[in-house]
Amino acid sequence: xxxxxxxxxxxxxxxxxxxxxxxxxxxxxxxxxVGPNGVxxxxxxxxxxxxxxxxxxxxxxxxxxxxxxxxRERAQRLAWLAQQGxxxxxxxxxxxxxxxxxxxLGLFTPPGPDDEAIVDDxxxxxECSAWQxxxxxxxxxxxxxxxxxxxxxxxxxxxxxxxxxxTHLDPPHQVALxxxxxxxxxxxxxxxxxxxxxxxxxxxxLVVMQHGRIAAEGAHDDPRVHAALESVFDHAVRVQRVGExxxxxxxxxx
Amino acid sequence: MLLSTLLLVVAGLASGSEGWSLPSxxxxxxxxxxxxxxxxxxxxxxxxxxxxGLAGAVxxxxxxxxxxxxxxxxxxxxxxxxxxxxxxxQALAGHYISLSAADLLSRAGxxxxxxxxxxxxxxxxxxxxxxxQHTTRLLLAGVVVGVVLGAASDLVTTVAPDALRGKxxxxxxxxSFLGWDSVLLLxxxxxxxxxxxxxxxxxxxxxxxxxxxxLSLGLDLPRLRLVLVVVLALATGLxxxxxxxxxxxxxxxxxxxxxxxxxxxxxxxxVSALMGGTLLLAADVLARLLIAPQELxxxxxxxxxxxxxxxxxxxxxxxx
Numbered sequence: 317x318x319x320x321x322x323x324x325x326x327x328x329x330x331x332x333x334x335x336x337x338x339x340x341x342x343x344x345x346x347x348x349x350v351g352p353n354g355v356x357x358x359x360x361x362x363x364x365x366x367x368x369x370x371x372x373x374x375x376x377x378x379x380x381x382x383x384x385x386x387x388r389e390r391a392q393r394l395a396w397l398a399q400q401g402x403x404x405x406x407x408x409x410x411x412x413x414x415x416x417x418x419x420x421l422g423l424f425t426p427p428g429p430d431d432e433a434i435v436d437d438x439x440x441x442x443e444c445s446a447w448q449x450x451x452x453x454x455x456x457x458x459x460x461x462x463x464x465x466x467x468x469x470x471x472x473x474x475x476x477x478x479x480x481x482x483t484h485l486d487p488p489h490q491v492a493l494x495x496x497x498x499x500x501x502x503x504x505x506x507x508x509x510x511x512x513x514x515x516x517x518x519x520x521x522l523v524v525m526q527h528g529r530i531a532a533e534g535a536h537d538d539p540r541v542h543a544a545l546e547s548v549f550d551h552a553v554r555v556q557r558v559g560e561x562x563x564x565x566x567x568x569x570x
Numbered sequence: 571m572l573l574s575t576l577l578l579v580v581a582g583l584a585s586g587s588e589g590w591s592l593p594s595x596x597x598x599x600x601x602x603x604x605x606x607x608x609x610x611x612x613x614x615x616x617x618x619x620x621x622x623g624l625a626g627a628v629x630x631x632x633x634x635x636x637x638x639x640x641x642x643x644x645x646x647x648x649x650x651x652x653x654x655x656x657x658x659x660q661a662l663a664g665h666y667i668s669l670s671a672a673d674l675l676s677r678a679g680x681x682x683x684x685x686x687x688x689x690x691x692x693x694x695x696x697x698x699x700x701x702x703q704h705t706t707r708l709l710l711a712g713v714v715v716g717v718v719l720g721a722a723s724d725l726v727t728t729v730a731p732d733a734l735r736g737k738x739x740x741x742x743x744x745x746s747f748l749g750w751d752s753v754l755l756l757x758x759x760x761x762x763x764x765x766x767x768x769x770x771x772x773x774x775x776x777x778x779x780x781x782x783x784x785l786s787l788g789l790d791l792p793r794l795r796l797v798l799v800v801v802l803a804l805a806t807g808l809x810x811x812x813x814x815x816x817x818x819x820x821x822x823x824x825x826x827x828x829x830x831x832x833x834x835x836x837x838x839x840x841v842s843a844l845m846g847g848t849l850l851l852a853a854d855v856l857a858r859l860l861i862a863p864q865e866l867x868x869x870x871x872x873x874x875x876x877x878x879x880x881x882x883x884x885x886x887x888x889x890x
Contacts, residue, residue, distance in 0.1 A: 365782075366786075367782050389788075390788065396782070398782055398783050404778055405775075406838070407778055415776050415787060418772065423789075471787075
């Protein structure tokens with residue numbers, strides 16, 4: 317049984333088809349969704365998170381239709397990180413990370429010592445403990461992103477859906493995040509949309525999208541995935557093996 | 571803030587139509603003047619400000635917009651229409667019943683009418699927006715209700731010009747009619763609204779991350795929005811019914827709290843209520859003293875001070 321799957325999903329936004337017959341089965345591990353701008357990556361993530369009902373098709377979480385889960389129980393199993401830009405207000409980093417415990421506590425139960433420990437762990441994972449009492453609004457883009465990722469981690473959900481989690485992060489923190497995802501992926505299902513293809517190639521699996529469909533899907537070392545990557549990006553990138561890893565390079569040849 | 575509130579309470583008790591006088595607090599007329607007029611007015615003004623401050627903080631959190639104010643969802647226009655209708659009916663009924671009976675009926679009727687009118691305005695907004703599922707639809711419906719009910723009030727005053735002066739007083743706001751019965755009602759309202767808003771503060775915290783993020787945390791946003799709108803309507807309706815449309819307190823109080831003590835929503839809501847109370851009490855004392863023995867309508871003063879503060883804030887932000 318897949319942790320999370322969708323079957324025959326179709327979505328139109330403002331009359332324009334965005335997802336067209338998309339089927340996907342996600343297992344524990346780290347899966348990255350890649351593709352050019354506007355192919356429906358974020359829309360697919362929102363459908364998988366239950367935030368956007370598909371016009372056709374179904375989404376299943378742990379063997380049960382996503383729509384049939386009570387909202388709180390679903391939120392305990394499925395954490396979601398939005399593309400940055402929406403967060404506002406005067407909450408401190410710690411307040412924000414605490415919100416990750418809402419699905420477990422509800423509105424009226426105060427957090428206990430276990431919740432505090434989970435919040436501390438989540439902040440330590442993304443290295444934001446040092447400025448946990450600073451308001452989110454007064455942080456740099458990268459610091460804010462690390463706080464928001466910690467908020468998603470604090471849910472301790474079986475499935476993590478992350479829309480462009482490396483946005484605004486500097487290279488050391490991008491690398492730290494990749495290592496964190498690889499560690500989490502041993503027990504959890506981590507799904508992220510990424511634009512950095514070299515980082516994407518460090519995931520267990522890649523889903524390559526084009527024109528609202530899945531063009532290819534497979535392991536990070538699958539030559540068919542590499543070919544699809546080069547093709548959907550119009551051969552502007554080249555997949556190359558460097559030691560044990562695969563990376564992409566810009567194709568600057570005429 | 572507690573210290574300034576205490577000082578303002580003393581100032582409120584010592585300020586009367588003859589100006590500022592501390593000895594008046596223990597003079598022979600103190601039980602009547604201080605006990606029956608100034609004390610309920612002072613406490614009532616603080617409570618009206620507190621309810622408006624709370625309602626403003628709820629509105630700004632609910633709509634994720636620092637310019638939202640308590641009158642956004644049709645409470646002000648609903649209350650105004652009800653008052654105008656009441657005044658027009660009073661003018662008509664005045665021809666048929668005794669003067670004292672008409673006065674009693676008009677006072678009780680106008681307060682109740684304004685309260686029900688405020689709730690009715692918000693209810694109409696909710697009906698037009700088909701519930702509280704979408705904040706943009708809710709805001710647009712509030713604007714439409716404001717315009718339509720405002721036009722209806724104008725129509726009534728055109729037909730019954732006797733109501734025009736009363737309408738003007740209602741729209742300027744006044745704390746001079748606040749008695750112990752008002753204090754009792756306002757206290758009961760505050761005792762319901764503040765704890766309820768405090769309990770829902772974490773939902774407002776989650777909303778600061780965006781609507782999708784709040785939904786992904788398992789919150790039943792349509793129902794929570796509805797409860798918050800009810801808190802907003804109740805707090806605003808009670809305040810408006812007792813003292814008319816006092817401007818800017820609900821808008822400025824949360825701004826001041828965010829500026830000087832930024833915090834999570836629970837603290838913000840409670841401190842905004844305290845700040846609203848302090849602001850209105852300060853404005854009320856000033857309104858009594860500035861041109862004593864005459865009195866300024868307190869709503870004019872709050873609009874001038876609140877508008878001035880916002881302009882200063884805009885200017886400072888522009889410089890920064």
